[in-house]
Amino acid sequence: MAFFSRIKQWLGRIFPQGPAGEDRLLLILFGAVVGICSGLAAVALNTSLHGMESFFGQYRYNWWSFLLPGIGAALSSIFLEKIIREGAGHGVPEVIYSVSRHGGLLRMRSTFSRLVSSSLTIGSGGSAGPEAPVVMSGSAIGANIAKAFSLNERHRIALVGCGSAGAVAGIFNAPIAGLVFTIEVIVGEWTALHIVPVAVASVSGAQISRILQGNQIPFTHLHFDVDVITTVAAAGLAVVTAGACILLTRMMRTSHQLAGKVPVPLWTRAAMGGMAVGIIGLFLPQVLGEGYHVIREMVEGSFGGGFSMVLILMLAKILATSLTLGWGGSGGIFAPCLVIGSFAGLMFHRGVDAVLPGFLSVNEGAFALLGMAGMISGMLQAPLTGIFLIVEVTGGYETILPLILVSVISSTVSHAFEPSSFYFRDLVEKGHYLRPRTDAKVLADLRVSEVLEKDCASVPKNMLLGDFLKVVQQSRRNYFPVIDENTGEFAGMIHLDDIRPYLFDNLLHDTVFLEQIMAADTETVDIDDELSDALDWMDASGAYSMPVVSNRRFVGMVSKATLLDRYRKELMLQTTE
């Protein structure tokens, strides 16, 4: 910590404009370091993936090769569950969850666990990509560097973003895609506080990758003469890719649900999924692994087979991805989306060409590119990521107009049928998708205990009405919690409006006990409940306040007025850079 303070002091001397400037400079510095580490993680994953592919590749031509993806997936699951004890998910949703709910805190073990497990899954032939694991790894590197230097929550989130950007930039050699993906998907906040360090991390990650692996783009750069017909046709392709996105999303969900019902250990489940992929791979080897070599053939226009063959391959790849990831293999959906998207593009081109020969003047490779952009944009519902990723991984700018069109239409159509992207769906369903500066995020950051009004006089339930009136005279409140004096538990509420008829009848003052006139069926909020739930209950019942209990004991009141006050303060805090 002394080191960190010393750097801050040093920066303060150079830049006397104030702490904001120092913080940004520090973040840039940290961003560069995190970007370098994430870039190294990406290179390590690439290297280990190639190693695994070579190792498993030598057995690929045996009749029993269908077992390989099963073995890889089982080893991957055993590694994650038994050795690292990670309790794994897909990776990216966990990073988003951590950013949304816990200020970007991620476990140290996540810095390397997915690199090993995804190498096993993908290297053995599982249909998945290395991008989500490396995003997880990079983000965890950022989070743990932030932890080591005791950075605050906002800075930690920025470094998690830096890790993600450096990782994507490193694995694809695509710095802009790294930046855009991180801001669009992971951080969800287009502010200078995030963009600047994330951009630096992206550059660092890509640079490290270029130094260690050479400045290569994943797919061959070809010149495509894109005309207006191609641009218009891209709209049609977008509908096809959106359909593929919806199919993949639903099949992944079904596959996951189905796997959950099989009463076997997780590693056995992963092995079963992997073996099913292996069986598909015996007949259609193009579906195995990350599948970049297949994309290269499609982009170059040298991919054989007709319309039906490409359609079958696309469906098989969707099925294989669902079986790999849905049944417990480790990996991401970026690479499968690129493969499925290029199949979709190729299929669309060949379909149009069959119906209207010569209508599309551009090579089918261009449509493979467009298909990839459409698929990524639709699946992630992040059109900018789709556009920039494809521009960077193909090294070409000629297709930018149809790329934009296919990306925005595909993400829009996908959104119409699947309101949340693959990454966000589970988080949205569980109420964990909390973007900065949104109502949900502000409410989630407040606790019931923070808005608790404790200046409420509670009264025992066997108190006489006459005695109660003396309490009322000394109170500014018009509602009073009633307590069971024997157990200390909350018994009900008395609202002055409800008991007005009794107040002016002197005869009742010495004969009526509060227990007889209180509202015993009052709904309560538990101190551990979510504030958003409390607000929903108040809205549903039309109440302006509710009693709060802890272990059935009254601890205070929560009211909309106090809530609004704290809400505004929290909102101001979150929107001040």
Place this chain on the structure above:
Amino acid sequence: MQMLHVFRNTPHGREELLQTAQFCKTMQASPVVYIPEFTKFLLYLDNDVVQVDLDKTFLRSPGTAREHVEEIMAEMDVDNWRFFVPRHFSTPFLPDVPVGFHFMGCPHTIADLRSKAGAGYIGPRIRRILASAAFPLLLFSPVFKPFTRIAVMFGGKANAATALRLAVRLHRLSGLPISMYTAEEGRRSRKYYEKLLSKNALTGVFAQSVSDWQIFPRKEFVENLYRIPHDALVVMGAYGHGTIRQLLMGSTVEIIQAHLPNNLLIAGPHYRGLA
């Protein structure tokens, strides 16, 4: 005040829950009992996330677990307790357990999966929880024995004052007498520790609450642990040493845990005090 207790449905688990129940009853706290459905959970602390790995005994006989908890709570005459059911999950099999409690009961298997008995070994996870948690940890004895007094270790380090404040707070809640124990380090004499009390504005509190103060040489620390009554709740602060020093030299907490079978309540450097 609330205390988190991770329950396991075994005879060891019963002893642990009995200790939690007695602690809560004595200190007017409410036990919050978590019956885990998975062998791990996450604690998101202020600047750290700690994964707590449990062994499979924590998942044993889930059908009778709730019933056994209810029986133990009834037997101990504790009525202000509740079950905790996780609402948030970091991954489908990894629940998040909130950290807004005032105490946490720490079964030995949280310390390390390999140290089932746990005596004399405070694992890296407990250290990490202690390093970041705002609540003290109660380390259980192997068997339940009700404590009737408080013994506070006033070591003269930065967190010793925190330990004394915690002990005094517990004394006020429970009325149990406090004895204070100090192992003299180097040339430090009683005067040094009195100055330390004064520096931390604890002289008055000390005079009012502490009935007995025993000082002994540091080099005879282990031998002098015998002075600590068998029925005392031992309260102490963790000083937050670095991992390397912990590994090379061990720690006072480690020594105390190795030699004392008592309940041990440890407050870490981020402990903020009881409301």
